[in-house]
Amino acid sequence: xxxxxxxxxxxxxxxxxxxxxxxxxxxxxxxxxxxxxxxxxxxxxxxxxxxxxxxxxxxxxxxxxxxxxxxxxxxxxxxxxxxxxxxxxxxxxxxxxxxxxxxxxxxxxxxxxxxxxxxxxxxxxxxxxxxxxxxxxxxxxxxxxxxxxxxxxxxxxxxxxxxxxxxxxxxxxxxxxxxxxxxxxxxxxxxxxxxxxxxxxxxxxxxxxxxxxxxxxxxxxxxxxxxxxxxxxxxxxxxxxxxxxxxxxxxxxxxxxxxxxxxxxxxxxxxxxxxxxxxxxxxxxxxxxxxxxxxxx
Amino acid sequence: xxxxxxxxxxxxxxxxxxxxxxxxxxxxxxxxxxxxxxxxxxxxxxxxxxxxxxxxxxxxxxxxxxxxxxxxxxxxxxxxxxxxxxxxxxxxxxxxxxxxxxxxxxxxxxxxxxxxxxxxxxxxxxxxxxxxxxxxxxxxxxxxxxxxxxxxxxxxxxxxxxxxxxxxxxxxxxxxxxxxxxxxxxxxxxxxxxxxxxxxxxxxxxxxxxxxxxxxxxxxxxxxxxxxxxxxxxxxxxxxxxxxxxxxxxxxxxxxxxxxxxxxxxxxxxxxxxxxxxxxxxxxxxxxxxxxxxxxxxxxxxxxxxxxxxxxxx
Numbered sequence: 001x002x003x004x005x006x007x008x009x010x011x012x013x014x015x016x017x018x019x020x021x022x023x024x025x026x027x028x029x030x031x032x033x034x035x036x037x038x039x040x041x042x043x044x045x046x047x048x049x050x051x052x053x054x055x056x057x058x059x060x061x062x063x064x065x066x067x068x069x070x071x072x073x074x075x076x077x078x079x080x081x082x083x084x085x086x087x088x089x090x091x092x093x094x095x096x097x098x099x100x101x102x103x104x105x106x107x108x109x110x111x112x113x114x115x116x117x118x119x120x121x122x123x124x125x126x127x128x129x130x131x132x133x134x135x136x137x138x139x140x141x142x143x144x145x146x147x148x149x150x151x152x153x154x155x156x157x158x159x160x161x162x163x164x165x166x167x168x169x170x171x172x173x174x175x176x177x178x179x180x181x182x183x184x185x186x187x188x189x190x191x192x193x194x195x196x197x198x199x200x201x202x203x204x205x206x207x208x209x210x211x212x213x214x215x216x217x218x219x220x221x222x223x224x225x226x227x228x229x230x231x232x233x234x235x236x237x238x239x240x241x242x243x244x245x246x247x248x249x250x251x252x253x254x255x256x257x258x259x260x261x262x263x264x265x266x267x268x269x270x271x272x273x274x275x276x277x278x279x280x281x282x283x284x285x286x287x288x289x290x291x292x293x294x295x296x297x
Numbered sequence: 298x299x300x301x302x303x304x305x306x307x308x309x310x311x312x313x314x315x316x317x318x319x320x321x322x323x324x325x326x327x328x329x330x331x332x333x334x335x336x337x338x339x340x341x342x343x344x345x346x347x348x349x350x351x352x353x354x355x356x357x358x359x360x361x362x363x364x365x366x367x368x369x370x371x372x373x374x375x376x377x378x379x380x381x382x383x384x385x386x387x388x389x390x391x392x393x394x395x396x397x398x399x400x401x402x403x404x405x406x407x408x409x410x411x412x413x414x415x416x417x418x419x420x421x422x423x424x425x426x427x428x429x430x431x432x433x434x435x436x437x438x439x440x441x442x443x444x445x446x447x448x449x450x451x452x453x454x455x456x457x458x459x460x461x462x463x464x465x466x467x468x469x470x471x472x473x474x475x476x477x478x479x480x481x482x483x484x485x486x487x488x489x490x491x492x493x494x495x496x497x498x499x500x501x502x503x504x505x506x507x508x509x510x511x512x513x514x515x516x517x518x519x520x521x522x523x524x525x526x527x528x529x530x531x532x533x534x535x536x537x538x539x540x541x542x543x544x545x546x547x548x549x550x551x552x553x554x555x556x557x558x559x560x561x562x563x564x565x566x567x568x569x570x571x572x573x574x575x576x577x578x579x580x581x582x583x584x585x586x587x588x589x590x591x592x593x594x595x596x597x598x599x600x601x602x603x604x605x606x607x608x609x610x611x
């Protein structure tokens with residue numbers, strides 16, 4: 001005869017194996033998706049550039065050399081120099097650090113807020129109305145305009161960019177988590193857990209949250225992409241990280257007036273933004289396809 | 298229908314009140330004394346006190362909100378510091394320029410996005426599908442201001458076909474205004490066109506797999522009749538939802554594109570206001586844009602029934 005503990009261990013073992021099999025299946029599907037793999041490849045390149053910026057930069061990104069102003073791309077300056085004689089390649093590499101830093105900060109903050117308020121809103125009918133009305137109101141503010149307004153209030157600092165963009169993009173994540181919770185809380189297994197007198201916190205964090213992770217992971221990737229674009233936009237209009245911080249938006253903004261004579265100042269940071277966002281979007285699409293149960297064969 | 302419209306109108310009031318509260322609180326989130334921040338370090342205590350009294354900052358927060366709310370309902374959004382004139386007047390002067398840019402960008406994104414999405418869906422897994430989806434993926438990854446700079450470089454500087462800036466109201470000089478708006482609308486609308494194409498494709502693919510579409514094909518109907526009449530109409534619901542969101546994005550994105558094209562809309566005004574710490578102007582622009590967004594989404598909600606008769610407003 002089996003005792004309860006051995007049955008529990010067997011069930012846990014079976015679940016572990018099931019989870020591992022699902023994990024392997026997920027990775028297999030992700031690996032088979034060439035676009036997703038390209039996306040992760042692009043992200044790996046940008047991440048490496050950001051992490052190794054100090055090592056890879058041939059020049060100091062802030063050093064101005066007047067006699068080397070507006071040099072076209074060449075052997076000494078791979079991406080040319082700007083109107084202050086600063087090396088664009090070094091500035092773009094250091095800009096990757098700022099963009100990825102802001103993007104990951106916004107992603108973590110929006111996921112935290114999204115999980116907290118999304119779980120509360122989806123689980124508690126009493127809190128659902130007030131939380132969602134506030135989210136509706138926040139979503140009514142046009143994103144970039146809202147970001148600019150918050151930056152105007154907080155002042156131009158990199159940490160404030162993270163705060164402003166997190167406030168702007170958190171409501172979408174709250175909505176997505178809430179939608180998942182609303183669907184999951186009606187399922188039979190939640191009813192069964194409740195019948196076992198499980199507490200609300202246990203139900204929320206042990207049984208509901210893990211099943212919300214798929215849409216959350218995908219949304220987090222897209223939030224990262226939105227944040228990279230929005231950070232560049234804010235810096236471009238002078239409401240982001242303050243100059244001379246090498247942010248992609250700042251470099252673009254400074255090079256804008258030299259577009260006709262020194263187009264490389266705007267081409268390379270723009271390409272860096274596009275490659276990063278493309279990588280994130282491809283990775284996000286790939287994750288969504290790999291995590292979508294309907295795609296399973 | 299009337300009951301539904303009335304109910305929806307009632308439903309937007311809490312959102313509008315919260316939007317107003319958010320705009321109001323924005324100025325009060327300024328670290329330190331908002332009056333001192335607005336006037337700068339050189340301001341005398343008398344000037345600071347005068348501004349506090351003018352803005353009602355010496356009262357309690359609920360009192361200030363009630364006072365400000367009453368003024369807003371009368372159309373008074375306060376006084377702009379750097380323009381030295383009422384905020385409402387300044388915003389109303391600039392609003393038509395931004396609205397015509399946002400609307401034209403929306404038209405551009407619909408004209409490109411919907412046909413491209415349909416083509417990609419009906420030619421699924423062909424070169425057409427791949428080409429459209431790769432372009433769309435590029436479209437959602439390229440920053441609008443970067444695209445705008447390149448459009449200026451190619452079409453204004455190199456080819457000299459289109460102006461790189463300026464403004465002419467469409468109702469005064471339609472063709473002249475349209476020429477000016479072509480490049481800003483493309484750079485602003487390209488990303489939305491890409492999103493709409495992706496949404497249309499996925500929605501069309503869902504619908505094209507439905508039994509009634511197969512039945513229509515089996516009856517021997519032309520493919521365009523099946524696609525455009527039977528499938529497209531039902532595939533439009535998620536696309537319409539995207540349009541409502543797209544308008545908000547375009548309204549906000551116009552801020553950036555207006556800078557690139559030196560276009561005298563709300564966006565440039567807001568950026569100037571931010572640089573000069575003109576909080577009433579920033580606050581007013583934010584409130585105005587949000588109210589427009591809420592109203593556009595209300596209109597979009599009401600449009601659902603036109604495209605999908607299954608949606609009953611009762």
